[in-house]
Amino acid sequence: MAGNSFGTLFRITTAGESHGPANVVIIDGCPAGIPLQESDIQKELDRRRPGQSKITTQRKEADVPEILSGVFKGKTTGTPIAILIRNQNQRTKDYEKIKNIYRPGHADFSYDAKYGFRDYRGGGRASARETVARVAAGAVAKKILTRYKIKIVGYVKQVGELVAHISSPEKVTLKQVDSNIVRCPDKNVAEKMIKLIEQVRKEKDSIGGISEIVASGVPAGLGEPVFDKLKAELAKAMFGIPAVTGVEFGSGFEVATKRGSENNDTFIYKNGQIQTQTNNHGGVLGGISTGMPIILRCAVKPTSSIPQPQQTVTKNGKQTSISITGRHDPCLLPRFVPIAEAMMALTLVDFF
Amino acid sequence: MAGNSFGTLFRITTAGESHGPANVVIIDGCPAGIPLQESDIQKELDRRRPGQSKITTQRKEADVPEILSGVFKGKTTGTPIAILIRNQNQRTKDYEKIKNIYRPGHADFSYDAKYGFRDYRGGGRASARETVARVAAGAVAKKILTRYKIKIVGYVKQVGELVAHISSPEKVTLKQVDSNIVRCPDKNVAEKMIKLIEQVRKEKDSIGGISEIVASGVPAGLGEPVFDKLKAELAKAMFGIPAVTGVEFGSGFEVATKRGSENNDTFIYKNGQIQTQTNNHGGVLGGISTGMPIILRCAVKPTSSIPQPQQTVTKNGKQTSISITGRHDPCLLPRFVPIAEAMMALTLVDFF
């Protein structure tokens, strides 16, 4: 079964492994006439790139995109856009010796169960390396959304016990987010997060967190009722990103303890349009956007690859232990932000 | 755009409004040779049925299914199965007077924004009435899963501040769940939940909660990598149910405060197969099942329809207030359980 496409009208299909020759994405259904050049894509790839700061993996990847089709004289033509990103900094040898050992928290075992064997180099297709293709496609989606004045901004909301204080999620700017290496717009908390991540790395461990992604400027009336609700599609998009263990919108899991009279958002008429006074609903009612900011949060687990020794088994069920010595992010959150933004952009653009 | 189908290989398409003549589902892709009769479907519809207890809506619906096709001499033929459920106990007049008022928490405004107008009787297509068709289809999906020894059990985990204590989610039985009207297998907490819901109803309010759904017996190797991950499809399924505001798997949002060394599940070899010692991952790694129980939780908001007066606006933006006097559930959770089970069954069966 084919599971490597996302979207219906604006559909992307990705291919590529962590340690193969390249990652590729084909974008099908992009409207004609959108200005597009490789630098538009490079900009987003740079935000996702490994080795960008002291708190990310130290692996170096140039991640240079080449547009192979669908663009003519600087504009999209309406035909499919293929983008190629060659892989470079691969240390395949690191993986030869652990090819029969199931790394805890990884997909090694489940891939073997499904396919009978796997490309064991760096997680193969299950590696987050694959998201490079999504971010490239997301850059194109963002360009289209800009036309509709839709803005997507994501940031790190929580790392460990450290929670950022964000009074107005829809007012956070890209500049604020990218002003520090942990991508948290609350400067004070950001500094503490950076220290915590550095400490966790020293302890040969990793740590989880929560990212909040906000789309503002989305017009009312977007989405489909019943199965393809806007929340359903966005949740699918987010759970498609490696390491996501939970997704919530608006008041999210807090609704469990709320009364209807508290949780219902009052409709008001303001600035010539119908809005809600509060935004507990997170911008979507009945699967369709209300025009209020769409607000979602993703729980992201601590990186599975940690340098300290862990108990596990081999392919044949023999007990063993493993210390994963590659170059890994001690916390996935800072690099998660551009990926989640890309997936939100790809989801929204599919409804236009 | 068409958004009323779910699944690819085992695909259901639903139609029907709250106060129209009927709800219908067509199941396409059901294998031939499955024994099926209307009583199989009736059994599940009865668990979802309004008026089933003192803590649900008092609206009465017989919800009798008629199989129109795809079954011959008691067995499915491989051709599409259409199931018809006529609507009965409709009080259309209740809605005429509020047709221009946007009920807080409801999809009235967003439907108008999308379609220009709407069938305002009882929420029309946005009503949870529509889920009757899903539960009918889910009954068929469950019959198929039984062949593979896959068991799906859902229950109410939390209502307001009341949290059930469930030591082994995968051991909870349907009998335990259906032994009380709130569908919570922790008897002591169940009694308190019932009292709380009755009190909330007296206060002309509603209350939210959390439901946990468990699939056991799922073989390792099910699911697709990348976009159509098993978690992604299950989350889409759950967020397609009205009132869901959050979905999490395994340790869920708790991962934010966890270290990798805590959260990683150790692989072990037991009873002739590879398993994990703990189940923080919730049964899915890299989008593919591991053979461990699949455990997810849904946050369900308090019912939007409450009898107390609420501020809102009319279609033309004029301020007004509304008291919703229809017959509504003070807490959605007890009737949510069979719907969520149905959606989990429909998601899993699509991967076979």
Place this chain on the structure above:
Amino acid sequence: MAGNSFGTLFRITTAGESHGPANVVIIDGCPAGIPLQESDIQKELDRRRPGQSKITTQRKEADVPEILSGVFKGKTTGTPIAILIRNQNQRTKDYEKIKNIYRPGHADFSYDAKYGFRDYRGGGRASARETVARVAAGAVAKKILTRYKIKIVGYVKQVGELVAHISSPEKVTLKQVDSNIVRCPDKNVAEKMIKLIEQVRKEKDSIGGISEIVASGVPAGLGEPVFDKLKAELAKAMFGIPAVTGVEFGSGFEVATKRGSENNDTFIYKNGQIQTQTNNHGGVLGGISTGMPIILRCAVKPTSSIPQPQQTVTKNGKQTSISITGRHDPCLLPRFVPIAEAMMALTLVDFF
């Protein structure tokens, strides 16, 4: 695998067997605000109805449609439209005795090969009875196309050796077509066709023919390049109708003997728009409409069910003979026309 849906944005899903309780169609993706009532559908069903003339099957079916959803106060709401057509005039006993015999030209054997068994009553799902649901959906599609001033007219072009002379296919009117019972706008040839069909029936045989379907008013620019070319989708639609053995567009199979200099249509500028002087290309170039009339022809085989004895085998491979004594059309063409029109309408509306 699910194969009972057609279309992407305007998608129909059908269910129902020849001798089951009913046929149903769900139309998903119909725009809101289209006036629709059951009489719109009845009109098209009447053109397809068995027993409509002396040269069709004498089986009587009222074919009364009931709209179950998606229409409110006489207009479509944008939500799925379910249409129910109960089956009536079934003679199930006719089929009990031949349930183990493979009728030549029918799908009895291939269904058994695929599903292991089949609903043998009247062909079950393989019966042309199933097209009643498509014609119902096609009536809705036609209403939408009318808004865009697109007109679809089909007619019988050939029966046996009798070929109608049609100088301007795009000028043929529905009135001309329906002015005689064989649905051939060339009156002289129509009379001969009727006589031929009556004679064939007396000889306990059946006869094939060709139908031509024309869409005029289609704007230039409709269709998708590469795989989902307009011709590709239309051909798929036509080959989805039982008994179709060939489809051609414009000059069709005649191109084999033509030179490029003959077959190329010269572009001209006329009445303020770019057109072609001739229409060998049949209204589509590179998969995209040119604004010229879309012209296609379907070859329709002689009815497989014939009253004369035929050699065949039983399910167990034993040689036997069969005389099919039910009520069957001696020539499928007159009733084929509304079905093919419906499929063309459903294909075109999906591109809007």
Place this chain on the structure above:
Amino acid sequence: MAGNSFGTLFRITTAGESHGPANVVIIDGCPAGIPLQESDIQKELDRRRPGQSKITTQRKEADVPEILSGVFKGKTTGTPIAILIRNQNQRTKDYEKIKNIYRPGHADFSYDAKYGFRDYRGGGRASARETVARVAAGAVAKKILTRYKIKIVGYVKQVGELVAHISSPEKVTLKQVDSNIVRCPDKNVAEKMIKLIEQVRKEKDSIGGISEIVASGVPAGLGEPVFDKLKAELAKAMFGIPAVTGVEFGSGFEVATKRGSENNDTFIYKNGQIQTQTNNHGGVLGGISTGMPIILRCAVKPTSSIPQPQQTVTKNGKQTSISITGRHDPCLLPRFVPIAEAMMALTLVDFF
């Protein structure tokens, strides 16, 4: 809308223009464990390659495929396979001067009508250059079909008035087909075809023809009833190839003059299985394969690009004339064969 994918379970997505940097295909849904290397693909690309003989275009393209993903240690892994084919021998200047002139028979006008502008270099996406990606994917599909002992052989049946005599289509071998440059297994007729094509080229013209494609070894029971009939999917596949104007199966358009008693194929029991004595039905009944060879024919129009002057208009509707001086095939048929085989393979493999 996205229209550059083909298939559901084994789905290919192509990208690339005639004169852009490259053509790419992503194959999604290929089973794991199929031996695959670039030479498997090269072999098929060589059969399609321009410049392969004196009767094809003299344009030179090496058409070297690079596998970018989905293959590990010589075997497919179950993850998507991306294949890259760089474009080389482009003469972009040829097209600058005709960028505003609509070439008769080409998609220049319809692309402009759809997208507003187009990549005018060599037909851009509408060029048959794009089929290089399909042939690459088809090579993979053929490898899978070989496992099931399914063999696909296509050949040239007719060029102009010259018709090959093929007594047993299912017995024609690849070797026979490729033994001459026109790919016609009837040697005598092949020689005449070659001469005719050479003569047509001298006359600065082009000529059409018919190709027959046969799949043998297809088991009974493949295909879906109703809309996704095997014939419907195959016809869609064939009409997706540029220049196809008609498709027929088995007795095809000849059915128009046939009686049911002539056209019905008698079922017999032979060699331990149920078969038909004749094969007028072309291997498919009721949309499902019967186990008999699948036989279809495609009408292919004469190449639209001809060197002699033709009347046409410019983008602004001004009358002009054009002589297309590029390097073009005087007859498309010899190079059509591997493309049609690829599309048949891709269609069949999607049903497994």
